[in-house]
Amino acid sequence: MILREATREDLDILLAFEQCVVEAERPYNVTLRKEKIHYYDLESLMNSRDATLIVAEKDHEVIASGYALIKQPEKDYSTFKDYAYLGFMFVKPEHRGKGVNQLIVDELIRWSRNKGISEIRLDVYDQNESAVKAYEKAGFEPLFLTMRLK
Template sequence: MSSISIRKAVLSDLETLLELEQGVIKAERPLDPFLGKGELNYYNIPEMISNKNTHLLVAIVNNEVVASGYVRVENSKIYHKNVKHGYIGFMFVKENFRGQRISNLILDSLKNWAKENSLKELRLDVYSNNTGAIKAYERFGFTKSLVNMRTEI
């Protein structure tokens, strides 16, 4: 197995990060009939790289960006015990590099950054029918909370 390193994303990673974003969208299209048609973008990646309240990471194998993930500082609802929390997103590993626990390395780094920034809680959203991702997040220590429901009218 090749050596895996985790580092903060930089603007020169933008082209690859845009490809990873399309990988996320491709993976989620079959899970979400409410996604729009054609090319979509979920993220403003240059803003994420420069925003001090967002920590966007990439995983590197043999000088190739193979995975991504971020944590963003968000305000919690006024009735939650933690005033702020870290929101995890853009978790994606290129298909050829899956099964090496790269997402865990990214999540560990994101968790450490969140702790260094005095956050006490991490949250994320995952499709209820994305069983592989749910299992991976549960192995990391996440537990299911609310279920978001919708219907087309």
């Protein structure tokens, strides 16, 4: 298996991955519109100097994805100037449980550290227990819980 930066040639499979992510998250978020939606601007992530979009490839097949994007805090009271936001973590079902997501997270953290970023964040639905456990295993810890009133 190899990890590499995504290219335009990967766009079709990445768009399919994105819809898989949306469908996987629908049970955790009843406010998502029913029609096809897009979470990510994949081409922008591919072209940005402040982002990396990587894929895992096995036997010439793209099997997983993830990105890191350097962002600035919304408020000016943080102890850090920039942070890396991780997203678009997806592994094809038949390749799950084999450490692929961990490899991607490790690579995104390495990329972030090489950019001088020490604060790294991501969002995960708290009810998505398998994802929460995977991120905790990678060293992440809960920070904030968004609550809503119906």
